[in-house]
Amino acid sequence: MFKRTLKEPDTRLRHERWADTMSSNFDVFQYLLFFILIGIPIYYTIGYTMPIFLAPILLMFHGANAIPRWIKRAVHPVLVTALVMVLVSWVISLTQGHSLQWGLQRFKTGNSYLQYFIGVKSLPPPSAGDILTSMLDATIVAWAMPMLRLPFRPFATVLIEILVPNLFLAIPSLFIYPALCFAIGTSPTNSLAFAPCSITLALAQTSPNNLGGNFNVITPVVVVSGICGLIIGPTILKLIRIPGDDYVTKGVVLAANSSAIATAILLEAYIRAAALSSLSMSVFGILFVVLTAIPPGGSAPMHKTVR
Template identity: 30%
Template structure:
């Protein structure tokens, strides 16, 4: 049993253990990770290097821990991971809520005209429907091509004698090999059920030919009426499954009660000293908990981030009424755009509000994805060439195609450029906005909704086009490239290996978007296509 598992078992032993785990171990771990982000940011500032500290921190932590994996004893590695695991579990579990601030603050931003909104929506969904399967199949077939090239080299080096021995090991009817274009799938049809002693299809065919199953042959030859024959072939009637109103993601009573208490108590500092951060964070947390209670089948469409946003609006509106403030004024108290990394270097700035605190924890979450990379680094390293090569091509094509689509329907140039950064993760999308001069608020909103809708329609769309979900590399890469960290969070529970690939994919994709825009001729190309 691993040290991390032992610690989780210890947490469940009593309420005191839960409180220690959640309010001591988790905050310490999160603080350490944020400390890494701050240290990297200060280093970059000192050397004049402009790159998001959270993404750099993730890559740095991943590299360091992969090196440690092969250089220190296993028990030492387990101890290190045990110390940081409570924070990692917390950040991975609640990742979605940290993307909430841009959706809350959009009401205070200048929105495009109605016609531009319609045009952006057309390009938004058309691009998403095209891009997700395109990236998936592109990487899927590139991987197959690389594997065939590797097999070709290995086959040429093998002796013909070895090949003959391998062929002799196979029986004449042991396997049926079905070649489907670029993939080879093998299906075994001769297994024997050892528990029941029944023979398989091969033996049944053989015995029928030799006449050992006389009763079966006589039965087949006996004429049957058409009605009886039709009844035998008719499929059994099945009752339609009733709609399941249950949710598999309902938070624990302990979590709900804890944040409800925080919410109630937080009214005191909000009323007396206008300290609204605890109240607004508790508002978001409770809204998210309610969003998780939505039935599974509805939640596939009604994403928790969307329901959380709507419920947060409702609670913030009620709070504004109680305090005698306007709704937009309350939103202004939720976020003041005073980033914590800026505040550290200039304390004359306003103290960060709830939105900035959640964004601060989002930085820690991005770094925490390094541990998903660590967990599945062998798979990633095995296919690093085809993965990186594909993402280099897809990152440029994504930005180019979305810019062209917007121009074709005469979208306002500044909003056209906002669409280019749609699949980049938020911190890096900000860099793309700075390079291209697009609208920051709209760009961030597009980025967040791209992640949300990739998470909603990604899996059904891939199933619709019959994409092989067993291809972990291509599945993770297409979700990461299309929907960045939000889509990655959606993979963690059901597709952990794909989530690791998705983590590195969205970082590579987002980084390359910044690199492309940092090249003056490329940035000028995008601007000229947009009409600037």
């Protein structure tokens, strides 16, 4: 009744199998050669860290992204790549007698690509983190493209469905998270760093100018918060029985809690939810930045008090 299928023997020549392997893993071989032939010689001759740091993080993310999807929900590729990259940076720094802090400081200088484009003088060469941050900005803009694949729907209706929930989510994020962190003993500056935990990293890094939070704490808080929201969020949506075709709810809820990480995952399975998620995370981030820009006591009165 059932026909047993036998695997046909591979009759290709050895060089043909090697060619097929290299073609299917071209990125991996390219990053590996970049690390060996460019990164290592440059680092050990002039001390420039960008090539030797950039190639490993690309290789690690490529490998972490190849794991099964059910494992990704518990061990996200971004988190795995970040943790392993810290260890790799430490080992590479130790080979030259430097500390982990030295390596992390040279992984990202904090200079944006705009500063290099406009010709700001006395800037150090861009680091691996600067290049990845510049690519992140372009990626966020590109996520607006899935909106073109959505069926026609009145824009005002979609905007209201996105704007109202994000407004009610941005206000608690700004006021509740810092208060809870401070109540359990976290320092004031670190507590304020938890306020932008649900917005994109690019916008979250502007919040210290408005809130005064610890800049060094914001990045890990945003990344870990996004991963946790992505792990727990879909399960909660199933428990409260959100329909599978309710792309507005999925996109808005996951974007407001996991931001860019959720949008990237939704692009693989739910293109409509991903389109609404990219729009929702932009609205949520803008609302949060606007709220943080309001001065604590409001603006000073423009008129004189009449006695």
